[in-house]
Amino acid sequence: MNEQISTLHVSARQFCVPLSATRRGARLGRLLATEQLRSWGLPLDPARLIVAELAANAALHGRVPGRSFRLALAVTAEGVLRIEVTDTRGEALPVPQPAATVPAECGYGLLLVEELADRWGVRHGPVPRKTVWAELDPATGAGKYVLRSHAGRGCGR
Numbered sequence: 001m002n003e004q005i006s007t008l009h010v011s012a013r014q015f016c017v018p019l020s021a022t023r024r025g026a027r028l029g030r031l032l033a034t035e036q037l038r039s040w041g042l043p044l045d046p047a048r049l050i051v052a053e054l055a056a057n058a059a060l061h062g063r064v065p066g067r068s069f070r071l072a073l074a075v076t077a078e079g080v081l082r083i084e085v086t087d088t089r090g091e092a093l094p095v096p097q098p099a100a101t102v103p104a105e106c107g108y109g110l111l112l113v114e115e116l117a118d119r120w121g122v123r124h125g126p127v128p129r130k131t132v133w134a135e136l137d138p139a140t141g142a143g144k145y146v147l148r149s150h151a152g153r154g155c156g157r
Helices: 023-040 047-060 109-116
Strands: 014-020 068-075 081-087 119-124 130-136
Touching (some): 014 023, 023 068, 023 081, 047 068, 047 081, 047 109, 109 130
Antiparallel strands (some): 068 081, 119 130
């Protein structure tokens, strides 16, 4: 009997972690993603900003008591960075808010994701889950916009 053994080729650039659906879990997700991107030698921004927004949304809008959310990062063979955040509130779909004419303290997260990512969207299922994903192409310099460091600049300075 002649058998061929096939090997499943899994990218060495995959990362997945469950996190508590809390502010602390969202912050930990951003910190872990930052370290993972650094270990892969990838630019930190705008990926960590996208992770921060998607994780915060999962903790705030996708929270189900006693259930976690999942953060996944992967780099495709073409070098595309894919960020995925999966929560257990599949019925609560993300809806970008239109740009406000009056400044507000919140509601800009998905607008930021839309501006920074080359593509983003939502995948349903399996029930009761949904996954919000974003992709950054290497050809565009890690997203539509390459952010520059503004050390020493911030609110009120």
